[in-house]
Amino acid sequence: MEKSEFLKAFQSAMDANALIAFAANCTISYSGRAESFLAQGDRLIVIKPDKTLLVHQPSGSNPINYMKEGTQHLLSWEGSNLLLHSRNRGLKEQMRIVLLRVHFADSHLLEDREKLVLTGTEKDMAEMLYRNPELIEKGFVPLGMEEQTRYGFIDLLGYDQSHTLVVVECKRYLADFSAVEQLRRYAEKIRQSKGLDAVRGILAAPRISPNALRMLQENGFEFRKVEPPKYLETYRKDQTSVWEFEQREI
Amino acid sequence: MEKSEFLKAFQSAMDANALIAFAANCTISYSGRAESFLAQGDRLIVIKPDKTLLVHQPSGSNPINYMKEGTQHLLSWEGSNLLLHSRNRGLKEQMRIVLLRVHFADSHLLEDREKLVLTGTEKDMAEMLYRNPELIEKGFVPLGMEEQTRYGFIDLLGYDQSHTLVVVECKRYLADFSAVEQLRRYAEKIRQSKGLDAVRGILAAPRISPNALRMLQENGFEFRKVEPPKYLETYRKDQTSVWEFEQREI
DNA sequence: GGGGAGAGATGCCGC
């Protein structure tokens, strides 16, 4: 693609607040919270309507370079190449992308007001345990979830059969050191604030690392193997059979 | 863009292992580690040569949906629409994207073997303190960095003026609870393994949260305000003056 | 391949 043609297309897209995506052979310098340099290669570059900039290499999930929303983007000639100079004054960040060759470029106005509906989060786990307390243990009585307590972001709070207070911390994947220490912080906080002798702590997760389990037990806490729930019931009911069939197929 | 035309272009791109980027009006269902649904809207969709799939809405840095590398992608008719069915058998994940309209599409073979050169990381901080021990305090003598010690991932280890062992934990941004507890874990570990009465702990970061500072002091540890270094010396020397001028300008 | 920890993390929700 001709650079002069790209320059025009870029300007129109920016003026129209359209999303622009282009592939180019380029070098990239960044300076801001850190500093980086990326030598010459082919990348996909995207500028969104909110002026977020993303640079993607041919592999990997994450952008190799990026600028946050609200960044200013200026494209100009630098000899026979084009220079994309992106600046975010508020964040004191800037990027310089030298475009040696533009492979393709496209832009379009995007309309999208939808938000993702997601299940299987840590909060969903806490709600499941709130509604199915026997998953913690027989006789467990849930009191409240999350910010419903004044003692911090405790996932789930309740009493056991002998009326001892129980703090439950949920992790949707692997429970590690950090989860154990979170639990310890919460249990200690609530023990002090309520003037109790003892508070039980339970870590609920599908899995726990061996070291974290040791630390958990050293603190007198317990582990419960619990899977996060994954059911988009509202959105599934009209296509359940097909979806479940495909699930089984995998 | 005609859907039949897109179908052909998609197949060629997949066969050639090219990157493909297209904008489309679509709905998206995902099932795997979690489950999600995204109602109809315009998005940018990218499939990389390594078969990573990214879905971007018009704003924000992160993809709203994605599939990891090594995913299989099948495009086929579903009535008058196209269905992109992406599966990762190993991860037991799948995604179904119904394309109601394709706004644009482009693909290209990308050549890129370069890796990002980055400075200003936590490791760079530790190295700076190793070479400039007076930034910790007068009389501080560094012993080793990171994995050079047998006692874990301790950022920096040394002796103070009175030959007391000092454990230093670096954070490149805000030091929080987790940083304090990391420091405590390391200090305790090394104290026990060396059979010492006391070990000093220092948290080095540009900033620390009030609660973390309180916990730090309760543990008898100290805070040092330190900025991470940001100098790509190798890559800067031939353009220093221009770059620094622009930096000042911001 | 799993564990442990950083990241230019980002995003969300609370105060």
Added chain:
DNA sequence: GCGGCATTTCTCCCC
């Protein structure tokens, strides 16, 4: 705005 924390975190490094 900052603080605290989850994330389909991702990524790297080391065992």
